[in-house]
Amino acid sequence: xxxxxxxxxxxxxxxxxxxxxxxxxxxxxxxxxxxxxxxxxxxxxxxxxxxxxxxxxxxxxxxxxxxxxxxxxxxxxxxxxxxxxxxxxxxxxxxxxxxxxxxxxxxxxxxxxxxxxxxxxxxxxxxxxxxxxxxxxxxxxxxxxxxxxxxxxxxxxxxxxxxxxxxxxxxxxxxxxxxxxxxxxxxxxxxxxxxxxxxxxxxxxxxxxxxxxxxxxxxxxxxxxxxxxxxxxxxxxxxxxxxxxxxxxxxxxxxxxxxxxxxxxxxxxxxxxxxxxxxxxxxxxxxxxxxxxxxxxxxxxxxxxxxxxxxxxxxxxxxxxxxxxxxxxxxxxxxxxxxxxxxxxxxxxxxxxxxxxxxxxxxxxxxxxxxxxxxxxxxxxxxxxxxxxxxxxxxxxxxxxxxxxxxxxxxxxxxxxxxxxxxxxxxxxxxxxxxxxxxxxxxxxxxxxxxxxxxxxx
Amino acid sequence: xxxxxxxxxxxxxxxxxxxxxxxxxxxxxxxxxxxxxxxxxxxxxxxxxxxxxxxxxxxxxxxxxxxxxxxxxxxxxxxxxxxxxxxxxxxxxxxxxxxxxxxxxxxxxxxxxxxxxxxxxxxxxxxxxxxxxxxxxxxxxxxxxxxxxxxxxxxxxxxxxxxxxxxxxxxxxxxxxxxxxxxxxxxxxxxxxxxxxxxxxxxxxxxxxxxxxxxxxxxxxxxxxxxxxxxxxxxxx
Numbered sequence: 001x002x003x004x005x006x007x008x009x010x011x012x013x014x015x016x017x018x019x020x021x022x023x024x025x026x027x028x029x030x031x032x033x034x035x036x037x038x039x040x041x042x043x044x045x046x047x048x049x050x051x052x053x054x055x056x057x058x059x060x061x062x063x064x065x066x067x068x069x070x071x072x073x074x075x076x077x078x079x080x081x082x083x084x085x086x087x088x089x090x091x092x093x094x095x096x097x098x099x100x101x102x103x104x105x106x107x108x109x110x111x112x113x114x115x116x117x118x119x120x121x122x123x124x125x126x127x128x129x130x131x132x133x134x135x136x137x138x139x140x141x142x143x144x145x146x147x148x149x150x151x152x153x154x155x156x157x158x159x160x161x162x163x164x165x166x167x168x169x170x171x172x173x174x175x176x177x178x179x180x181x182x183x184x185x186x187x188x189x190x191x192x193x194x195x196x197x198x199x200x201x202x203x204x205x206x207x208x209x210x211x212x213x214x215x216x217x218x219x220x221x222x223x224x225x226x227x228x229x230x231x232x233x234x235x236x237x238x239x240x241x242x243x244x245x246x247x248x249x250x251x252x253x254x255x256x257x258x259x260x261x262x263x264x265x266x267x268x269x270x271x272x273x274x275x276x277x278x279x280x281x282x283x284x285x286x287x288x289x290x291x292x293x294x295x296x297x298x299x300x301x302x303x304x305x306x307x308x309x310x311x312x313x314x315x316x317x318x319x320x321x322x323x324x325x326x327x328x329x330x331x332x333x334x335x336x337x338x339x340x341x342x343x344x345x346x347x348x349x350x351x352x353x354x355x356x357x358x359x360x361x362x363x364x365x366x367x368x369x370x371x372x373x374x375x376x377x378x379x380x381x382x383x384x385x386x387x388x389x390x391x392x393x394x395x396x397x398x399x400x401x402x403x404x405x406x407x408x409x410x411x412x413x414x415x416x417x418x419x420x421x422x423x424x425x426x427x428x429x430x431x432x433x434x435x436x437x438x439x440x441x442x443x444x445x446x447x448x449x450x451x452x453x454x455x456x457x458x
Numbered sequence: 459x460x461x462x463x464x465x466x467x468x469x470x471x472x473x474x475x476x477x478x479x480x481x482x483x484x485x486x487x488x489x490x491x492x493x494x495x496x497x498x499x500x501x502x503x504x505x506x507x508x509x510x511x512x513x514x515x516x517x518x519x520x521x522x523x524x525x526x527x528x529x530x531x532x533x534x535x536x537x538x539x540x541x542x543x544x545x546x547x548x549x550x551x552x553x554x555x556x557x558x559x560x561x562x563x564x565x566x567x568x569x570x571x572x573x574x575x576x577x578x579x580x581x582x583x584x585x586x587x588x589x590x591x592x593x594x595x596x597x598x599x600x601x602x603x604x605x606x607x608x609x610x611x612x613x614x615x616x617x618x619x620x621x622x623x624x625x626x627x628x629x630x631x632x633x634x635x636x637x638x639x640x641x642x643x644x645x646x647x648x649x650x651x652x653x654x655x656x657x658x659x660x661x662x663x664x665x666x667x668x669x670x671x672x673x674x675x676x677x678x679x680x681x682x683x684x685x686x687x688x689x690x691x692x693x694x695x
Binding site: 030087249250251252253254255257258259261262265288291292295299310311320324348352353 | 471473474477478481484538542544550562563564565566567568642643653655656657687
């Protein structure tokens with residue numbers, strides 16, 4: 001398939017304007033040129049004709065009255081500049097100049113003159129073409145011819161042609177400039193719409209087009225803004241749905257867990273009933289945690305403010321998370337104990353939740369937590385959570401952060417399938433990022449990057 | 459025979475109310491049920507009173523916030539809010555109204571049992587530094603402000619200032635570490651016996667409440683001071 005690069009709308013409008021200007025200016029230039037040329041040629045022919053009649057009358061009169069020879073008469077005449085006079089009498093050709101080109105130069109008009117009529121014609125035998133006037137002189141039995149080369153006419157027409165061509169070129173250029181300017185003005189609103197659409201597609205649903213008085217644009221602006229409103233409403237509705245469902249389940253789930261705790265401690269349960277209660281307790285606990293995760297995710301999605309952010313050392317935060325999840329803080333390595341603990345400004349509970357989710361993920365899916373490292377890299381703190389498992393295949397590494405995704409299509413997970421999504425949302429809400437990579441000594445490593453708190457942030 | 463601890467459960471969901479009653483009765487509480495705030499206030503006003511309260515915020519009729527505001531002047535019994543509302547503003551509003559602790563649904567009943575026990579418990583003396591006496595003069599400038607832990611009394615110029623159980627526990631923790639900074643998380647652990655996931659706003663709200671009772675000018679505290687970015691410190695004047 002051949003990919004043809006389409007010209008931009010703006011270039012097309014500019015080109016159309018330039019082409020239009022070229023066509024109009026070329027037509028005008030051509031019209032002007034040919035009108036002027038026609039007028040000047042006509043003038044020149046009339047002049048030549050008038051001159052020829054005057055000169056021929058003079059020749060005729062001299063030949064009649066003095067009976068002089070033709071050559072003498074021609075010698076006494078002074079023809080206009082660039083003109084030559086030829087006289088044919090009794091088969092002989094006479095010229096005002098020392099040339100014998102008369103028969104060739106006047107060939108066009110000779111037949112008409114021979115029949116007794118005056119004639120005017122053009123000959124290409126000179127450069128430029130010359131105007132030839134022939135006048136019969138029956139009174140002296142001769143034919144008078146005057147050949148004049150209109151060099152000034154040729155120069156005038158050449159100058160005119162150049163001037164008109166320059167004008168056409170300038171007009172074409174001006175057309176292109178006007179086209180560019182008009183396209184900018186006309187396509188400006190389209191550019192605004194395109195920029196706004198790019199921002200919307202990047203997730204900024206607060207983008208709106210400014211209101212306009214232009215009736216041609218008002219409909220577009222109104223429709224665009226309405227479309228973004230509808231899109232935002234729909235996305236919010238979708239995001240709220242899970243949270244609303246989860247919210248409605250809070251009280252019934254609490255009642256179930258509370259009631260089941262009574263059954264758990266009942267002294268007179270048969271072994272079968274005890275087993276059933278144990279199953280229910282386990283599944284209900286899983287359900288309660290999933291509900292809790294959905295509610296947390298709903299709050300993170302909605303950008304709900306959590307607790308007032310506090311400034312805390314990243315190592316201290318990780319130690320708290322390790323203790324909260326029942327791990328010995330001895331697994332924390334990386335930074336020498338005497339080094340400054342890089343401060344981070346965080347919603348402590350959300351970040352503790354994120355780290356404990358990562359530790360739990362290492363325990364449940366990664367064969368156990370092998371090491372946690374905290375390292376400052378310029379303005380960032382990197383926390384690396386290393387496990388002892390088989391690692392995560394490269395193709396799965398982005399997918400495992402999706403909601404309800406399980407590595408390797410695993411279905412019998414013990415968690416809610418939301419743990420890593422919560423990690424990602426919480427870390428991103430703090431201006432950081434999280435990803436999964438290969439561990440240096442095997443297993444998977446989950447890397448959390450957070451910005452270091454700036455001075456005075458507390 | 460020792461009097462049973464009277465516990466009010468104010469919850470409009472009959473199922474949850476019944477299940478809480480059964481579990482808490484097994485824990486040895488005398489559970490008094492109320493499905494709306496009016497009934498709850500009647501129980502609080504009863505001469506026998508209550509020792510503890512579990513209060514839902516979303517009730518039919520008068521809501522839980524109003525209940526706490528109206529019940530608080532009548533009793534110092536600790537109030538634990540149990541609610542599906544977990545927005546920042548709800549938690550702060552409930553604590554500002556006079557609640558002592560907050561648990562969001564869905565909760566594990568063991569967590570609620572632990573909260574109730576922690577609030578009933580008097581501060582342990584074993585972990586505190588040894589003192590010659592259990593009477594502390596906190597302010598000797600504007601009429602002596604004296605905290606007598608043994609008698610559970612705070613007096614300014616001989617006039618007693620009422621402390622709730624939680625305020626008493628908070629002041630005790632601070633008095634045990636006079637001149638030292640206590641972080642919010644360690645106060646949560648000391649006073650509320652919360653784990654790492656405790657909400658530090660509980661501490662902030664109670665510190666504000668305690669300041670109103672300790673300070674001459676609560677907006678410019680001289681005794682219970684904030685150490686920016688670290689926590690709180692009790693200074694004697």
